Amino acid sequence: MxxxxxxxxxxxxxxxxxxxxxxxxxxxxxxxxxxxxxxxxxxxxxxxxxxxxxxxxxxxxxxxxxxxxxxxxxxxxxxxxxxxxxxxxxxxxxxxxxxxxxxxxxxxxxxxxxxxxxxxxxxxxxxxxxxxxxxxxxxxxxxxxxxxxxxxxxxxxxxxxxxxxxxxxxxxxxxxxxxxxxxxxxxxxxxxxxxxxxxxxxxxxxxxxxxxxxxxxxxxPDTLKDSMPGVLVQITCDQPLRAQEISDQIPGVMDAAIHGVRLHVTLKDEKQVNNLTSALQTAGIQVTEIETILPSLEDVFINMVESRLKANPQDSFGG
Ligand SMILES: Nc1ncnc2c1ncn2[C@@H]1O[C@H](COP(=O)(O)OP(=O)(O)OP(=O)(O)O)[C@@H](O)[C@H]1O
Ligand SMILES: [Mg+2]
Missing domain, CATH: 3.40.50.300 (P-loop containing nucleotide triphosphate hydrolases)
Structure with a gap:
């Protein structure tokens, strides 16, 4: 050998x-x-x-x-x-x-x-x-x-x-x-x-x-997670899809993605959590839980692909 x-x-x-x-x-x-x-x-x-x-x-x-x-x-x-x-x-x-x-x-x-x-x-x-x-x-x-x-x-x-x-x-x-x-x-x-x-x-x-x-x-894996920008919050609510649409409109939200029955929202910093909570409440969404979590590799992966798509919007997923 x-x-x-x-x-x-x-x-x-x-x-x-x-x-x-x-x-x-x-x-x-x-x-x-x-x-x-x-x-x-x-x-x-x-x-x-x-x-x-x-x-x-x-x-x-x-x-x-x-x-x-x-x-x-x-x-x-x-x-x-x-x-x-x-x-x-x-x-x-x-x-x-x-x-x-x-x-x-x-x-x-x-x-x-x-x-x-x-x-x-x-x-x-x-x-x-x-x-x-x-x-x-x-x-x-x-x-x-x-x-x-x-x-x-x-x-x-x-x-x-x-x-x-x-x-x-x-x-x-x-x-x-x-x-x-x-x-x-x-x-x-x-x-x-x-x-x-x-x-x-x-x-x-x-x-x-x-x-x-x-x-x-x-x-x-740890370095990848540490490299995720912003703060990740997990939201448990009654209408995750709608909550995602609303979150996407809020300044300070970098990304919002559905994970099973929950929503993961990446915020620029912790200060944005209150904005997010009140926007969801105003829209009549019942939020049962909102907590800051450590990103999973799935979050990291989605984040990387989406930032790439934002940089090169002509690329489409899976193409
Ligand atoms: N022999 C081949 N001729 C033409 N295109 C090919 C050939 N083999 C693979 N490809 C194309 O190359 C790309 C990469 O394929 P590949 O099988 O390496 O992907 P993968 O990452 O293993 O995907 P998966 O997770 O589905 O297994 C695909 O678009 C596939 O269609
Ligand atoms: Mg393969």
Missing amino acids: NAYSNAIETFDLSRHFGSFTAVDNINFYVPKGEIFGLLGPNGAGKTTTIRMLCGIIRPSAGNASVLGFDIRKDAEEIKKNIGYMSQKFSLYDDLTAIENLNFYASIYGVPRSDRSKRIQNLIDQSGLRGVEKELTSSLSGAWRQRLALACAIAHKPPMLFLDEATAGVDPLSRREFWDLIYEMASEGISILATTHYMDEAEYCNTIGMMYQAQMIALAS
Whole structure:
């Protein structure tokens, strides 16, 4: 294996499909043993980035290294040394869990003499003990996810790519899945994960937010939250949509966004809270609670995208 200090380094990495730019000059690095989260709306360019880093597609411009290997020159070395798991990871339904592990261990080149021991380790490590002899078709989504992870790391890769690996899995199982990921990182495995679940993003050492092919923010979850301008208040009321419209009209309101049944309003400073409360009351909105809260990553993301849209109004969401 190459000597490397950063598991991933990218240099103005770009990918075009015809005249369309899917990834636009992105630069980031992932130190060895860290978990890097790539966030962004549908079509932002996350999977395309991963596919370039895994050596599946070539960059149109720029370059990157993974585990010290050049993605343009050493794609085959990279493929051998990484694990990759997506939502669509193929498990063979007509095989048992242990047969799937055996299959992947063999295609990933685990020597026959080590295979049985390695598979027993994987079963224990991923908490699959007890279901290893069950047919894969009979396993629930959460078990399948664990099995897919175990298959993806059968060859002990030092770098793991997770592309929406937990999509559609319940919150408790997602948490347990991330406990496994954390354990792997603590053993020195480097991880790049994409997710649409903001709670999962909290597990990452560094987050890269992608929007319309560009990296619009790159920092730790806490730094991103600290960088949010203004004061965030959460409002519980009877007509959140109308409250949002009204809030948008008030000077001193930087942003108002619906979060489930509540409204999150970003104010220039704390002094604006009274203005906001009285405007809502005047409009006949029943406010049950109004409180200052710490921003979540979702708030940060919405805020970043909206400030970008304000700066470039010709861009539209998801375009
Ligand atoms: N092979 C391809 N040919 C043409 N366009 C492509 C190709 N692959 C991806 N794209 C386009 O590139 C853009 C980025 O796609 P990508 O799959 O990387 O997004 P993503 O961030 O992974 O989105 P999602 O969250 O939906 O998975 C999309 O507009 C997509 O349609
Ligand atoms: Mg994707």
